[in-house]
Amino acid sequence: MATQQRRERERAQRETLIVNAAREMAEADGWPSVTIRKLAERIEYSQPVLYSHFAGRGAIIDAVALQGIAELTAVFKAARTAAEPGDELAALAQAYLDFATANPALFEAIFTLAEGLTFGVDAPEVLKAAFAELYAVFAPLAGDRDPDAFTEVGWAAIHGLAVLNRGGRLRPDLLEQRLSILLERFARP
The missing domain is CATH 1.10.10.60 (Homeodomain-like)
Structure with missing residues (x-):
């Protein structure tokens, strides 16, 4: 043994x-x-x-992505729990953007290169944990809208900013203004 x-x-x-x-x-x-x-x-x-x-390079990238998702989940949780009441969305969004900037290859592995990871209902537990952290912030803001759909749209909006910022597709001088607009839109009931 x-x-x-x-x-x-x-x-x-x-x-x-x-x-x-x-x-x-x-x-x-x-x-x-x-x-x-x-x-x-x-x-x-x-x-x-x-x-x-x-099995190959793709499986290694998937393993890196899973490791990265676990780290991103910890970043989400730390940002959410450290934020003042009412500031959780801003803290989470900023943490997401900072993570994307600080970990470009890891971010790419998670969201672009991972091939064997399923998102949604059949997702691995680590992905569900990451979504749960997003849900904890967005669901209270959903009002009469479906909280799952609202969370997915919120995630997509923040993710879009992260990807476009990383790729140099948006003007750097408007970063704070874009984030402020996004936060205001999602904080509305």
């Missing part, structure tokens, strides 16, 4: 090593630089060892 537990622990450690190395490489040089060959060289294991843990 002790041998089996050691093997399982070592396997989990290798998976963590692979995911962390992929994330570091992506943050340093972008996702195109993350290949199975380069990952194997970086962590000093053979490519077959990586394939014994993950």
Whole structure:
């Protein structure tokens, strides 16, 4: 039994090593630089060892995305719980924008590159936890509108700002004004 537990622990450690190395490489040089060959060289294991843990590059990106979603959920919760009553939406929105700016490769993995993650009803628990944090902020503002739909639209609006800001598609001098308009629109009953 002790041998089996050691093997399982070592396997989990290798998976963590692979995911962390992929994330570091992506943050340093972008996702195109993350290949199975380069990952194997970086962590000093053979490519077959990586394939014994993950079906391919996409599965590694999905693992990075799940790790990132867990971190984003913690950021949401910290922003929401630290905010003054009535300021939860502003705190959450700013935390989302800050996370996108501070973690560009992770944000890309979560929202652009992840292939095997389902959102919605069949989502993994970590995704449901992230949505629950958004829901905790948006649902009280929904009024007579469906709180799930209202939360999804609110999330989409903040996410849209984050993506367009990151891509340099919006004027930087209007960032605060755009956020203020969004917050005002969603805070209306």
